[in-house]
Amino acid sequence: MKPKISIITIGVDDLERAFVFYRALFDIADEQIGAGEDHVAFFFEDDFSFVLFPREQIAQTAGKPESLEGTPGFVLSHRAETPAEVDAILEKVLIAGGAVITAGTETEWGYSAYFEDSEGNVWELMAMPAAN
Template identity: 35%
Template structure:
């Protein structure tokens, strides 16, 4: 798996309140779909997304404390680290590398509702990662991830 982070997604309780908080810090939102806020932060992206929606999308059951899935239940911190890659095939390769290293796959790679392709895993301590190909964003040769036109 490539040694970089492209995206940090924070699960928030109120998207508009969180967006305004980051604006008050002087951050400028980038082009974003309706239910998420993206901020270009140098060569990576910080995203704000409703916590429950992020959990569902990541394959985490935050309502069940007895769930055996790593990171599930109330202990899930509402954070997702992301690695954006340049193709769907790279998603499959990177996820296979993570699984071979001991990761637990929470969501197999698949085409996503937003037009990209991604899979989700937890590392050996339960930290949640998504490996994604977003056709609307640019991944530069040096690994920077740049927002696109607001899709995806």
């Protein structure tokens, strides 16, 4: 895998407060901001996104209870070209001593999987859906 970090998602305790902070910090047009009930995404050049996500939901994504020491406060996302590449990377993760948290699954955002490295840091692998 030649990592291309496409998205950095950070855990926040107060989504509104974090949004106000990063909105003031980033020099970004309103059209480059997307929000839902549980997240705010800032879309930058070169297919890079910075996402705010509730910390307790990052713990759930990582398959860990929030109170467990070592629960990550962020997720790194790598964009793969195809679902097959996502699955091939997961095989390498296991061989290298990591753990698969969520196997490759079709979602509304494409095909994605989650794994943790040997130190418990969480990565998302994703392949975007084919354009219609």
